[in-house]
Amino acid sequence: MNTLLMAIIVVVGVPALVVAYIVGTEYVLRLVPETTRPRIRPWLWVAPAFLFLITFLIYPTIRTFIVSLMNARGDEFVGLDNYLGLFSSGAFWQTLLNNALWIVFFTGFVVIFGIVIAVLTDRVRYETVVKAVIFIPMAISFVAAGVIWGFMYNFDPNIGTVNALITAVGGEPLPLLLEWPRNTFLLIVVGIWMWTGFAMVILSAGLKGISTELLEAARMDGANEFQVFFRIILPLLAPTIAVVATTIVITALKTFDIVYVMTGGRFGTEVIGTLFYRQLFTIDNDGAAAAVAIILLLAIVPVMLFNIRRFQAQEAIR
């Protein structure tokens, strides 16, 4: 009952607050001369968003950075010790290496499969069916996907699909998730399975935007299908590919669920996301966890900058 009341208050109250704010600012604006009002108004309108940004983004970032310079309990300043501790441990380099593998292979295969499927299905009648099937994994939660694939990879051929196939053709069951780097690659396969649908949908939309006349013209001029693809479709699709790739790279950097569920970050599969969780919740070392988070942030910043640049370039073209 209490919850229901709360829900109603929120549903009605939040829009009311917004309206009240706008009306309120208009009242305040009355106090200043009419000529200066247009200069002040945008700032008043942007202020709430800015406030949210400061509260939920900028303040936590600064706070995280400060915590990363403190000890495990967060009550003593230790300078860069947390960072030095991380970079001096072999396990952390292993973690970074794994994230690098994720970035290269996860991003690479998702984008390539995305393009190939988008282009191939563009020509067939049952396009929607194929695309729906490939997009379905995207609708499954990461944890569920991790559990499902955990069974697929199980060492026991009575449970694990992969090992059942291996033993069916006369092989010995393989400990698929125990040996590095095989386990990391198999985890990446799960990621690819989940995210190819996402890349495909976006790229397919981009593909529809390319005018067919252009392609017809190229074919008339004697270009074969490969030339059409590599010389015309691919360059025109480049901005879309860049957007998809950067999104996937960020996803690769943030990888957590699949690894946490399937190996718990053990057997050399640790990634930044699971290391952060381990430091914060398992080991309860706030300082080291914050340092990991800051390193992850720093790793993502260049990708974000690249993305923003692209957006600006596109805006400029428009």
Place this chain on the structure above:
Amino acid sequence: MTRRFRSFAPIAVALSLVLVLAACQQGENGGGGEGGTVSLLVVFGGEELTNFESMLAPFEEETGIDVQIESNRDANAILQTRIDGGNPPDVAGLPGPGPMAQFARDGHLKQLPQEVIDILDSNYDEGWKVAGSVDGTPYGIFVKTSLKGLIWYNPQAFSDAGYEPPEDWDGLVSLVDEIADSGTPPWGIGLESGAASGWPGTDWIEDFVLRQSGPEVYDAWVNGEQAWTSPEIRAAFEAFGQWATDPIYVAGGPNAVLSTAFGNGGDCLFAEPPGCYLHHQASFMSGFFEENFPEVAAAGETYDYFMMPPIEFNAITTAGDLFGMFNDTDAAKQLMAYLVSAEAQEAWVRTGGVLSANKEVPTDAYPDDATRRAAEIMTSAETTRFDASDQMPSAMNDAFFGAILDYVQNPDNLDSILEELDGVQAEAYGE
């Protein structure tokens, strides 16, 4: 435009005031738990949770207190977050004695109320109060306990093959060798347990350390004063590894050990023909047998246990689920007192697979002989030690779990694995 706004404005302002007020009120309610409710965060799930809820039902009926159970497999992370956020549940299951000490020293945990201490003093062995204390002040209660170091076997398979439960350590070693010689690996071991994978191996190591080197070394080791590279700890790893890393001694070899979920670690006892004959696990394992083999599993007939025999020292290891109180409301105090009471403990043990440390719980409350015997062993043992890894600082605990997995996978790396543990030890206990 402006005129329309004007008529709407008072309503909007009034509504937003309501919103703000509601938000404030919500904030007050969230922390307190006044007025006959108590929030409780537990890690239990599935049947365990159902049993726990049925145990709480009489309490809710008698007192009219509404126990709001929040159950999550990741309860430890949730607890940590809620403590950091200044909004802990009234009562919560704690990850173990190590984190309990941290919560208590940081001032988050409330001392046990007198009514709980009275029950502990009259109905419990001194050791449980000590294990739940930090710097001499009692903070935690053990709502259920388990006896560790049990070796499970299948009496039917044993008699078919002509084996007998051993009388002493030498007897166990020769039994293991005899089974191995017959071509069947004697042991079934499963170490997989999600993010906590490896813990069943820590139980093995703990049992070896305590039985090989005695309680003094064990205590020093728990307190970070015994090097992992010392001969005592190394001997325990080697004794475990001799069996757990050799396909002759363990079903499926190390790959199966690392891949098998701990709950399925003893499944090979029930295979036809047996895939293994022995399984080392705590008293709660009977619950898994019953769940995995509802048709076949029968206490005393198809599964039974003997204690891992003394080696140089005669001692046993135990473990338990700790609960602590973060808000000392009346309802929370009453709940804590109920949880340790003989009434609640009796209801809890009747559901099976659970041991109670409360001496007032009648032995006939235990649903089967196996659990009853475990309860008697636990309450009558001379030297009892609480699970070592649970008492270590969380960083040490996590590294210990990981070391077990590394060791089973690469037994030749024992030197570097133990050295790494020494490195963690030097830092983890420093605070």
